[in-house]
Amino acid sequence: MDADGDGRVSGQEYVQWMLYAFDRMDADGDGVLGSHELPGGKGPPISREQQRQTLIQRFHKQDANGDGYLDARELAAPPR
Numbered sequence: 001m002d003a004d005g006d007g008r009v010s011g012q013e014y015v016q017w018m019l020y021a022f023d024r025m026d027a028d029g030d031g032v033l034g035s036h037e038l039p040g041g042k043g044p045p046i047s048r049e050q051q052r053q054t055l056i057q058r059f060h061k062q063d064a065n066g067d068g069y070l071d072a073r074e075l076a077a078p079p080r
Helices: 011-025 048-062 072-076
Strands: none
Touching: 011 048
């Protein structure tokens, strides 16, 4: 996750790492996960941009000290 090796994860690094799963699941490469591509084959479609926004929100929730980076402690903490 820490692409630049500075010992902390920026918002950009976090989002890029987490979008990897989206991209792998997007079998037809259209930028939208349809129900046929979602786990269990259920759920409303979600676009890559919607997922990116969700990940940004999650990053900010995990950034307990508000410094714009996740350290090892924040990454290991349960989701907030």
